[in-house]
Amino acid sequence: MSTKGILMRKLLNARRMVAGILVIIISLAIPLNLQTTYASTAKKSIELEKSIEKQFGISITLSNKLSKDEDEAYESLLLLRDALYMMPNKLVNSLVKHFKSKGKSTTVALSISSAQSYGTAAGVYSYDSNTINLYIPEYASLWGSGTEPETILHEFGHMVQYALQDIYGTKKLKSEFTKLNKKIAYGGKWKEEYELVFTREYASTDFGEDFAETFMASILSRIPNDKNAPLLKKSEYIKKMIETQLKVKVANDAWRIYSQTPSKKYKEKLVSNIFLGPNFQDEGIYQYKITRAEFYKLLREVYMDIQLKDVKWEKYLDSKRSAQYSFNKFFSTYETNMLGKIKRKDVALILKKLMDCIYRPDRAHCTAF
Structure with missing residues (x-):
């Protein structure tokens, strides 16, 4: 795939069928009067950190600089929780259990990085400590952030790789996987x-990076729609190994290697006129059934896009934080109900509540606005 093609697929991937509907609805709304006060979110990050740790069994550490910036x-x-929810259900817990048997905890460390040079890693996995380090650029970066799903899933791909090497054997895993590369x-x-x-x-540089990239692409719908493609075979192999060796059932909705297409009734409607909005002409990015967690993620992404699309650069950071603060307050009532597929009725009710908040900020459930 060309560099341009990869970039476009990356930009378009995060928005699927529901995102198209969200863009159409939210773009018709009156922009909110963004606030610049964030005091009510104080220590909210600590509550969220503990919630993630409890649910997935991992340990999270924040650098001193990041800890002092409550909103960041x-x-x-x-964003970390979004990525964790993208992975097959119970996979992270299975990894935690495996490495615990080896005397290792499972740690995700987040820190703010001022590095801007080309090739600076956004994430790094260490097998010795079983730690994923994610680096968030202090300033705008062309080289990605550690909180992007691509980075988080890639590093967890390495963790899966090493867990399978422990269980199945390094030589055997590498031999069977690389045999699919057609020499x-x-x-x-x-x-x-x-x-x-x-x-x-x-991914073509070595086995480890190939494995991690294939893992990431399988979850983010970036596998070629060609039944004879070696990349598809490698993705199927990883899925089989997770199921047989880590004892985790991988649902097809979580392992998105087979493209779907919208029905004729909706296909022409799922195209956005908004810059970088969803476009479902590309193969591999459309998924019909999605989880509640993914819907809330898409809702936040599209909401942020709409709120920031006309903001001038010098006001962008403050506006972004205000928009994040407002949406997070609205979203807080749904944080305890993230698992399972979302129904159309629930989508409609949530969108109605959001529109109520935009047009009628005095309503009881709209304290953020």
Whole structure:
């Protein structure tokens, strides 16, 4: 896949069918009067951190600099939770259990990084300590953030890889996986036809990066829609190994390697005129059934896009934080109900409540506005 193609797929991937509906509805709304006071969110990040730790069994650490920025800490933890919910149900818990048997805790460390040089890692996994370090750029960065789902899922892909190596054997896992590469060696010069073998050029550098990238792409709907593609075979292999070795049932809705298409009734409507809005012409990004967690994630993303689309750069940071604060207050009533598929009726009711808050901020459930 070309660099341009990869970038466009990355930009479009996060928005699927529900996002199209959200854009149409929310873009018709009157913009909120953004606030600049965040005091009521004080220590909210600590509550969220403890909630994530309890649910997934992991340990989370925040750097001193990040801990002192309540709003950045809270938003970063929300993004981490989004990514954790994307993975197959109970997979993280299974990983925690495995490494606990090895005498290791499972830690995710988040910190703010001032590094801006090309090639700076947004995330790093250490097998020795079983720790994922995620780095959030202090300033705007072209090289990605540790709280992007691509980064988080990639690093957890490494954790899955090492857990399988412990259980199944490094030599056997690597041999069976790389055999699916059609005799293409790692570290060679990239060729266009390799796009059916590797997710991108970085994945072709070695086995570990290939495994982690394939894991990430399988969850984010980035596997070629070609039943003969080696990349599809590798994705199916990882799914099988998770199920047989880590004893985790992987639902097809969580392992998105087979593309779906909208019905004729909705296909033409699921196209947005908003810059970088959803476009379901691309294969692999449309998914019909989604979880409540994913719906809330999409709702927040589209809400933020709408609120910030006309904001000038010098006011962007304050406006972003105000929008985050407002939506997080609205969303707080749903935080205890994240699992399972969401129904159309629930989507409609939540959207109605959000529109009520936009047009009637005096209502009881609209304290954020």
